[in-house]
Structure formats: structure tokens, C-alpha cells
Amino acid sequence: MAIQVLGVLLLALKLLAMVRAEPWTQAPLLPVLMAASQNIPGEQCRQDYSLFLNQLENFTLWAVEMFDASTKVPEGLLAGNSYHLGHFDQCMGISANLGERYIRGQYCIADIRFQSKEFKLPCSRELQPENSAWQKLQWCGDPSKVRRDTVHWALCVPASCSPEDVHTALSEALADLEPSLGVTFNVTVPPEQCSRHEERIQLGASAVTLVCLAIVISLLFITSTLFDFVCCGGNSEKTEVLPGGEAADCNKCLPVREYFLIFSARRNLPKLITLVPSQPAFDFSHALRFAFMTCIIMGHRLLLYIDQPFLNAEDYEAMFHGMGDMILANGATVVDLYFMLSGLLLGYTLLETFKKDGKVNFLLVILNFIVRIMPVYMLVVWFHTSLLSQLGSGPFWKAAVHKEEQRCIKYWWTNLIFIHNYWDPQNMCLFPSWYLATHFHMFIICLLLTMLLSYRPKLGWIMFGFAVILSVLIPFFNIWWYQLDPIIKPFPDFGPDIRNNKVFRMIYVKTHNRAAPYLVGTITGILLFKSRNSTFRLSKITSYIIFYGAWLVGIFVILSCYVFFIPDRQYNAIESGLYGSLHHISIALVASAIFFSVTFGHMNVYCKICSSPIFVTLSRLSFNAYLLHSTAQLYDQGSLRLPRYLSFYVTTWDVTGDITIAYLLALAMALMVEMPLRHLFKMLIFGRKVKKEES
Template identity: 35%
Template sequence: MIGTVFMLCVSFGLTNCQVFADKNKFCYASYSESQLRPSNTLGMHRTSRTENPIYSRRAVPVSRGSSWWTDFPVLPLVFANSNTIPKGPCREQVQRYLKGLANSTLWAVQMFDASTKYPNGVLHGQTKHLGSFDQCYNLRAVLPPDEFSDIEEPDEVEGRYCLVRLRYQRKDVVPKRPQSFNLDFDPNLSVWNAIEYRGDFRRVKRHSVYLSLCVPASCSSQDVTTALTEPLKELANARQIHLDVTVKPSLCQARSDVPEDFTVGLKVFLFIVVALFVLVVASSWYDSSVYSLEKAVKGNEPRDLFLCFSARRNLRSIFDTGNIHPGLDCIHLIRFFLTAFAILAHRLMQYYGYPLVESTYLEKAYTVPFSMIVFNGPIIVDGFFGIGGLLLAYGVLHELDRRKRLDFTALILSRFLRLTPLYMLVVLFNATLMPMMGSGPYWESRVGFERDNCVKNWWTNLLYINNYVRPNEMCMFQSWYLSVDYHLYIMGLFVLWAYWHLPRRLGYPFLCGLIALGTAIPFVITYVQDQQPIFLGLPFMVEARRDPYFVGHYVKSHMRIGSYMVGVLAGAIVYDHKNATWRLPKAWSRVLFILLAVGFPIISQALAAKYFDPNSELHPLETAAYAGFHRTAYALGICSIVVLITIGDGLDFHYNFMTPRWVPPLARLAYGAYLLHNIKQIYDIGATRSPRVFSINNCLWEFVSDMVYTFGISLLLSVVVEGPIRKIVKFILTKRPSKCPAEGSNSYGIKKIN
């Protein structure tokens, strides 16, 4: 209301409104008793500055009926009237800004209009108020020389958009933890009951409010902090409130901060992309117009390598739907489902710590038992590890039986060369081109944060050590999975080599012992260090890489040994059964399928509900047990699908359901989709201009667009990068055939699943 009245005053040039103070004063939007008396036609009482306490620089007593909520400061006016702005270009342009407001100059009013005047909906969790980003960010004006300045050259002013965090709490009052947490509050009690943080981690922190402020671009984030701290502190002290003002550089951006020239890295990225597309186009043309199998000369290796870039051959490999093995065929659907669920879970994480209109919807979702399938979604990664161990075991055992030896160097190098080119191309994109593709209130804090991490720590991704080296500055937060998978892949090679040399009566106990070891590691760490058992996605979490549990435990390879070894054991069972004639009876097959494949994943996720409930009593031993067993149990449930369909009887319906013809192509695009999906998600957050509403409908619609974008681009990159590189690696590291190999079988003799 006050902001509206102010704009009317400025627009009509009415000086009797007295909303401005001179250079040594500042003003607030305040509903004091004097302003509630009969007013003029514009709704504001004509009162002198000495009568109205809001113009006084000294601490003022609180009048009856006046409180922090009614005396909330009008931030742009506090800034413009601040006497603590350091001398320099910022202070000079702020003085011109203040004069421009008094004269109703367009650029100055535009700067004021882009700023937040008063927060709304804070009690329901709308703590981030974004104002008008584009109106501020695109502001540029050439000002005539100041008549009171010695400088005769015209001055240029641009807008800088900042998000100012105001964190407030009562002085000398320590919020007491209630006996029982409840998301609903008695409306007749103090508002502080709903505002103060009392230990309910499900709730958005309402005592921390972000307000947008448009200032001249010559002012830095430190200048804004200095300008606001002292005057806001006076207001807060008068109300017995402690107020903390923070303006992060990443949330204070101007168009002039963005470099206009192409960097060397960007030129390299564009050169690589253009070169790859030229190769694909040329190879596809040669394959379809010139190359002939009848006239082909055997042993022409340069030509065969060139044909690996043929789009026709790579598309044929992607869309091949031939059968391999009853159990292994099911992995396509499992992989696609887990990838889709990971994309949905990461989309949900974008609602944490970012603008929401009604945070109560998100908070109350934690009280719904079924929601654990989503909120405990990080457990699905252990399904990936289980499947990875299963495929490795099947392939390595086949290789050992066929060749009686294992070329560790070739296998490790092959894995590295198959995964890394596309991986590094996405890292290079994040570091170079992505930051230039948009803008927004959170652009620098999200996209810029990703850029800086990738520029600084790309080598940790290349060496697959980013989950141990600088994990809090990890490039691409989901890339920890690749490092863990690579470490466990190497470990799995040696484990399977040892298993193959053992008699089966000792080999299976050996693998079970490793599973027990992998289960004991998180159990002991959780119990000894008194850690939480799972990664908790909570409403106030802005960035996972700043969460201590995420960087200290969740991303570590030694915490996932149990899940991977479950997959290795499952793969050994599937492989050893290929020459067996017995099958599990129908009744046992169906019972075990329900118990293991359905029950274990659901139960292991659902049991996490108590850790999302602040009213739960947590016992250290029980917590450690859950930390140790839940990941292994989930991987066991996923891998049991493959095992039971392989060795069980009477599961024809289950097999047909698990092997639709449309799934294999999508499953082969899962790796690219996993690398790419977060790009669209951080773009959406970085470019957002307004708060969103958390709802099932919105989550699903955004999930659909994520799937279409990521799998569509993954198809393109699979044809241009992933497919050619994998075929070239196979061409070089295996016996060289007469032509570039199709995506048929891998070096282990089974058709490629991953």
C-alpha cells in the first residue's frame, strides 16, 4: 500500500506527501498512530518529520500498535537515503538516483519500481520476493552532466539486480523446542511461533526473507550491504530485534558483469562440436552413397574408423530390439525406470530453497507416508549399482571361461574411453556455453556456480576422483555416481577374478562376505560418528554440495560396496545357471518375486519416514542398522528381478511386462540423459522470474518436459559422440574386423546392455 501511494506521489509530483528525506535521513513504510489519523485525499496525513518517528535517525520508542510487521522497511528508500554508502561512483550515482526519484525521472522510477517494496505471504513460506528482474537488469540510461558536479561528461547508469537477505530474530529470546512439532499453529498465539525456527526441519525458514533491490551497477554487493546494515539495524534495535543483512555477490548481478568476448574454452567447445557434426554428415553420406559391401576392401582400417561415425549405423544400433537372455532383457526397463525416477527426484530438488508461492504444500507432503517413495528417492542409485555389478559379473565370468585370463588394463581403459568423451563434452558445455544462454535472479548462483566448479575442478571429473577430492565444489553434482561406479567397476574386476579361481562352494561365501563388509561399513560409520542414515532432501536446502552428509558420506565409494557386491553375486548366479537344467518352482518364484522384487524396494524406502519426522525418537543402533542395510536391501530387490526371471518358472507374464519393445532404445540413451538432465533443471531455476507453486501437477508436467528434452538431446549426442566413440574403442581394443563393428555384442560375448 505504501509503495503504491509513493508511486502516485512521484507520478503527480505532490510534495506534501513527504515520502522523501534529505541526504542524512531515510524513511520506512510504517503504519504509526499519527498516520492512522484522518488523512488527505491520497490517504496520507500531512505530518512533519519531527512528528513522524519513521524519519528519525535515532532509536525511537515503539508506539502502541506498532510492530516489526507494520514497520517493515521500504528497501529501495532505505538504500537511497543511506548515509553509509562508501564514497565513489556508487555514492554519486545513488545521489542522482534520489534526485531522479524526486523529479519523477523515468530511469530512477524504473529502478525503484523493479525493487520489492514489502514482502507478502511470509507466514505461508513465500520468503523470496523477486521483483522485476528484467526491468532492472536491462536498465541503461545516459544521463546529462550533473549541474552540481565538476565533471562535464555525461554519465551512464545501468541497473544491478540484487537479492538482499534479511534474517531476523528476537533479542534475548531463545526459541524453545516444543514437545511436539505441528505444521499448524494456533492463530491466537504470537506470530513468532510460526516465524522462528524451533527445530522442525520440514519447514521453510520464515525468519530469513529475500527481497529484490535494484541499484546502480556501479554499486557492488558489499556497497549494498554497507548501505543497508546501519539504518536497518536502528529500526531493528528499536523493536528489540536482531537483524542480519546479507547480499551475496552471486545474487547481485548486472549485465555489464557478463563477458562479451568468446573465451578460449568456448572456442574449443564450438570447434569440437562442429568437427563432430562434419564427421557424422560426411560418414553418413559416404555410408549411404559411396560405400558398398561388395566392393569393400578388407583391412582398410581408416575407412572402417570413418564409418563408425555413420548416423545410419549408430541409429540402427540404438533401435535394435533383439533378445539376448530372459533375465538380462529385463534390465532395459529397469534402467529406463531408474533413470526416469532419478530425473524426477532431481526435479523435485529444484523446489528446495528456491521461490515458492505456498511452501506449506511442500511441508505437508512430508507427512504423507506414500511420499517417501519420492523423498527417499536417492536410494534408487543403489539399484543402478546393483545392475552394474550384475552386468559386470556376467560379462567377466564369460570372458574368463572363454580366455582363461583377464586383461585388466584393457578393460579399465575401455571403460574409461567409453564413458569419458561424452562426459567431458558436457563438462565443457557447462564451463563455457551454458553461462551465456540466459539470465535471471538465480542465474549466477546456479549456472555461475556450476561454471566455476567445472572450470576449477574439471580434472577431478576426468580422473574420476571428484567424490573424494573437493566434493563440495564438484562439477555437475550428479557426476559423483560415475566416479563411484568406476571405482567399484575396478574393484569388481579383481573380486570376480578371485571368485573364478575359487570353487563355487567357497566362491559364493566369498561374495557374501564382501556384501557383509559393504553393509558393515555404513553401519559402523553411522553409529560411531552419530550420523544421519540417509540423505535428507529438505525444504531449506539450496545446494546439495553444501550439505555435510552429501559430500562427506553419500557420494563416497566405500558406502556403496554392499549394493555393488549384491549385483556381482546376482550376476554370478545368473551366469552359473546358464548350463543348469533345474528351475525354481512356480509357487516359490511368484512368492519370492513379490517378497524380494516388490517388497524389499518399497519397504527399504518406506522405513525412512521416521527420519523425516522431527517427532520421532531415534535410537543410534536402529539408525545405524538402517544405514547399513537399506541400500543393500534395495539393490537386492532390483537384482532379484533378473535372477528370478532367469532361474524361476511361471513368470512369463512378468517377463513380457518387463520387456516391451519400446524400452531398449530408451535404455541405451539413459547414460546421456543422466548427464544432461540437470542442465535443463538448473536453467529453469536460474532463469525463473517468479515464485512457483509446488504441486503434483506441476512436478509431473516439468518431469515430462525434462524427459522429452533430455532423451531427445541424448539421442542426438548418442549418434554424434557416444555411439562412434564406443565403436572406435571396441575397434581398437578388440580384434579388428573388416569393418566398424555394429553395436551388437560387447567384448564379453553378450549384447550390450549399458
């Protein structure tokens, strides 16, 4: 029976080689069977389908193109190739003016789930070649396996047909096959999986405004840079320090030069490259920031692969079954290192400010933080709400890009006030932005705790200790109470969107579950500041032992999640809670040990390498790269026309492209938006003339 079903599904005809119409219009192919349905609800759709059949018999171009653009024969079902995408652009390009009516093509992906009425075989991981193919096709609930009982079938239909019409026609066509095949079919045609040419609308007011703003900023950038080179480049007088430390006197050139020249690339670019030596741990962190960001971009690319169709599902299924695979499976741990680094900088710089000025302006610190991240962040959100959906097309464009646009239109305000990791996280705009919300919350908390420690040291340390304990107990309780996995498992059952994952929504993005690394980083920064004048130094051997030992411990923490990937292993809520709560703080403590060994050990060579101009520049661009890389990946996801073949080469190529595009865009945003606005903020706060120390 299985052979009969596959025989129907895999029936191949050399369509365009045939001259006569009868053999193929009578063949049991879904595009033909659907067109013959008399129960289609839409009258116009039913008439257009009838016309399609008549014109197909006459071998008329538009009808043959519509037939040709649909999937007729799936292949590789047993290998897990469930997406059969036809030809999107050919379908969308169909346009025929027939006088009384106008025919256009519409591309739909129907989800067809099938199940044998007769065969229900025991599930087994070890499949024998002589066994029934149904044993491999049936779904046994294993999340590490790709479903082979579902086919995503591309159909090119008349644009007058609604998703309901397509669903009715396809269900009727398959129902006629059920009795003879002994198979049941369940059909769904989600509206977001149907695309028509008419849906490409004109740019709205928001998109036009964004384009105009981009043009204005670009003109300011170009003219300011040219003016700086032409008018100020030859002036050797240095009578005034501008924001950022640069000095020039262009009074005769432009009276409002201070405000105009903040857009100059000639002045801003050196600030990205120049390193002012400070704390060894800070110098060492530049290369780490770039390395961690590379890992994050690669991790998001791997998550994207789960969302997209791929040919070699069996190769993907073989992943995450070995200890070494845990580097990828648990790669999200690098985010904890970013939290730790952020806390480290906060703790050290706040005490440094308090030591110098005797106080910390709480509101000014918050305002500076917002000015630092908000302009680029809101521009990216704005781009997602207005312009991105108009820049491409593809089989998954509506399901990916349009859906993201609707989320951002509805919930952009939650991103603006940093509550989107709590307010309906399943529909948050720009999913990587959860990090910014958590970062902002922890910035406020650690800022208050550090200020308390500055004024009341004993009480401050008590509150820090209490906060660290809570940061471990809360995620443990949540994982134990809700019976959740300790980490997000990147299995094929992950779904089309990470935001649908329960662990992501309830554990991963919540500030109270991710607080530990930030707290540890802040404490580390405080301790490093208090010991800045210490003459204590580790011996060379001891510093190497701590440095390399910490890296080994960190790798062990990451690899130890392997126990949760062992097939058929019984779930233990306490065990999951312990790992889910302790691995975050463990990674932060590992990073803390590394920074102490760098500060008090003999790691000067590493510090020099990690603080070289290339790493300093890439480090300073990493925040913008984080914001921008997902936009390019989302575009790629929506515009994909064919299933991918996953391999090390393909992954390397894609990740390299992601990193290159992200950092080029990050450089442009830094020079044209971030740095000019930060300088403008300093000029407005400190006045036109900014002392070098204040800069």
C-alpha cells in the same frame, strides 16, 4: 508490535499512479531509505544514489525503472514465501547516458533476518489463530519448516555499488527502524547474489574450441549419414562386417569408408533399437533401467525445488509426514538398483568372456569401460567449465551456474581420474557425477574379485564374502560414529546446494558406503552365469510369489524409513546405523530375487514387454540421460525469475520436460559421439576388419 513490523514491511503504495514525487520519496520504503544513506563506503555509489533520488523526484524514466524493479512490499511471509524477486530483466536493462556519468542497473538479493526484541514465545507445532503472529515467524530450529524470519529482498541499485555498499546502505536503513519497531535486523548481501550487465563476458578460448568441435562433429555426422544413404544405400553386396555387425561394400565410393561411416546415423541408429536376446534377466532389465532413470531425474527435480523459491511453503512442509511420502523421501534408493544392475552385467559378461577365451584382458576391459563413458562425460564437464554460464541469466545465475563453472574449472581433473567423490566433495563438479566415481571404483574392485574367482574359485568366494561384510559394517560405523541420519532428508533446511549436506558428503557419495549393491549384483551375475544351462524351473505360483513378494519387500524397505521422520522422535545412532547400512544391501537382494524369478520362473510376458524396442532404446540412452539431465535443471535453476507454485501438475510438467530434454540430448550424444568413438576404439584394437563375433 508484530503488526507494526509487518505494517512497515507490507506497506503498499500505488507508485506509478502518482504524479507528484513527494508522497513516495518520503515513504519508508527500502529503495528510498537506502538511497538516502550518507555512510556508503563507495564514493561513486554514493553519488549515483544521490542522483537516483533527485531523478526519482523528477519522475525520470531510468530512476523510476530502478525504483520499480526493486521489491517494495513482500507478501505471504506467514505462508513461508520468503523470496521477493522484483523484476530482474527490467533492472538489468537500465542504461542511461547522462553525459558525465553512465548509469546502469545492478540486481541484488539481500538476505534480511529479523527477530523481535520483546516477543520470545514457546515453540509449538499447533498454532492458534488468536495467538501472536511472532509464534509463526520465529525460528524454532525445526528442519522440516521453512524459515519465516528471513526475507530474500530484491533490490535494483546503481551498478557502481559493491555488495559492501549495498549492505551498508540497507543495514543503515533498517537500523533506523529498529528502535521504534522493537526488532533487530541482520543483513547479508552475498556477492554471488548481485548481477550486473557488464559481467557478461565474451567467449573464451575454451568455449570457442568447444563450439568448433561441436560444429566439426555435426558436419561429420551429417555428411557421413548422407554419404551412407546416397553412396552405400543401394549396394546389395555384403562382403565385410564393420564394427557393430553391419555389412556393406562401398569401396568405389570412399577408400577410408570404415572410419568415415562410423558417424553415420543410418548405421548407428539400428544398434540402439535392435535387441540380441541373451539372458532373461538382461532382457527384463531394459524397462527397469528407464524406469529407475525416470525416478532419478524426478528426484533431482524435487531437490531443485528445495533450492528454489516457492510460494506454497506450507504445502511442502506438509510432505514427509506420512508413510506414503517415504516413496519420495527415500527415492534415492533407486541408485542402489543401478549399482546392482551394473554389477550383474559385469559378473555375467566377465565369466562369459573367460569361458570363451580362457582369460580376461584386465587392461582392455578397463580401457573399454573408460571409452564407453569418458567422451560424453568429459564433454559435459567441458561444457560446464566454458560455455554454459554464457547462455543465460537470472537472479540465481551467478549463485548456481557461475558457481558450478568455478567448481568445474578448479576440479575438472578430479572428475577425469574419478576421485571427486573423495576430493573436496562439497565443491565437486557436476554433482550427479559422484555416481560415476563410485561406479568406476566398484567396477575395478569387482573386476579383480571376479577374475580371482575365475582362477581360484574358493579364495574368490571368500573374498567376495569378506567384501560384502565390510560393505555393511563400514557405513554402520560411519553413521554411528558421526551421529548422522541414515538417509538424506529432503527438508527445507537442506540449503541451496545438496553438496553442503553432511550426509551427502560423508555417506552418500563415498564408495566404501555404497559398495554393497554392486557386490550383490556381481555375485548375482556370477550365479546366473553358472546356472545358465540348468534345467531347474520354478513353478508358476512360486515364481509369482517370489516376483511380487520381492517388490513388496522392497517397498517395505523404502517405507520403513518413516520412523526417522516422526516429529520430535529421539535420535538413536545405532538405529540409524543399522538402517543406513542394511537398506542398501536389502534393496540389492530384493532385485536379485526378482532377476532369479525372471530367469527360472514364468515371466516371459514381462520379459517381452520390458525388452520391446522402445525400452531397449531408452535403456541404452539412460547413461547419457543421467549425465545430461542435470545441465538442463541447472539452467532452469539459474534462470528462474519468480517463485514457483508447487503442485502435482507443475511437478509432472517439469519432470516430463526434464525427461524429454535429457533423452533427446542423450540420443544426439549417442549417435554423434558415443557410438562412433566406441566403434573407432574397436577398429583400432581389433583391426580394420572386425569379425561379427568380436563386434
